[in-house]
Amino acid sequence: MNRNEAAARAKGEARERSNQVFFGCTIDDHRFERHFTGTDALKNFEQPLNERIRACLRLEYLFDRFELHLADESAEGSLCAILILIEATDVLGRIDVKRELIKELERQQAKLLHVAHTPQVNAEILNQVLDQQAQLLDQLLRMSTQPGTHLKKHELLNAIRQRASIPGALCAFDLAALHHWLAQPYSERREDFVEWLEPLATIRRANELVIDLIRKSVAPEPRTAEDGFFQLNLDLGTPYQLVRVLLDDNSNVYPEISASKHRVIVRFMRLDRRTGHPYQVNHDVAFELALCQL
Template sequence: AHTPQVNAEMLNQLLDQQAQLLDQLHRMNTQPGAHLKKHELINAIRQRASIPGALCVFDLAALHHWLAQPYSERREDFLEWLEPLTTIRRANELVIDLIRNSVAPEIRTAEDGFFQLNLELGTPYQLVRVLLEDGSNVYPEISASKHRVIVRFMRLDRQTGHPFQVNHDVAFELAICQL
């Protein structure tokens, strides 16, 4: 059946992209990240990272040598290490984009920097998005449960670095996303 609100071309592109990614994921013949477990430098870092002081130059001379290499070489190494994970990243991006774009944001106001919204019971929400204008001097602190979403708008005290809730109204956009 044809649904007038659905852009058939975009839907077909999305379904094709999904099918391609699923095919690529099914063709992966190793556990994700297995190639990194065989890399000596990465293993040395992983094994020593939790030990206090174990990443110093005399314990991991190879790491410090690698860090001293030109940025372009280190970036090339990173891209090579991450390349086998590209299909997983692309699949995750597709799902996140679908969730993010499942609903249009609504303009809301946090009175004295505080906003609370009670959610419909039994509705499985996957993501809360809070959007602020560029250059905003506040940031959201979000607390969510299956019953409600609370957003407090915070600012850092420049002297102490201590966060505090602002005491003025903050306009923002809110999207409670679900598929």
């Protein structure tokens, strides 16, 4: 077997493993069951490779934090939830998220239909995903306003947004209306949160599906960073969307990831807790790498 044949065979085997991992997962409440290779306890670091995925990851991060603080019945928990909701609204205002999600869902849908008759594809799982995509696309296309518009019309939320950037400006003498609202029973505060979040439900579900499909598009592979440094040249013909670096929880390092259409560079760093100064380690680091594209 010559070098070209070996490379083609290796690429085909990698694609087959990727399809088996992706289509072998389970779906639960619009989210795939998260699992990694090798070990169940891994630190996960991600680097988006375009603006669309960058916005999707930021929204996912904010919605997850919102749910965490929403479960906190204290006034402080509700204040944190409001501030995160305002952040999410700002993200929605910087990029036409609805349009970008529609484009990404349509693109992913076309990709999945293209591999629908591949032997290793789990047809039942694939059909569930395609049904979700179709439903979400229909809901997004029927949305008459840009997501988050209703929150920008809320006077209390606007007042909080204006004051939040000023240090200490959310105290009682600056914003009495906020502290009056925070003093209401948790049941009433939660009702308001549900009302504020409901118009964003479709955006959130679509965002979760898009990101989870990309994450599951390839299986992470073991790699080694010699003296804490790793570099990989990329295939210019492959539209990569997301770089994922996974570390065992026992590792006392973190990756600094830089990526372009030409290469991925990962430097493993350690943080001096006393000074906060990061420095690159000088020993080999074992990790897992996934270059995601769908």
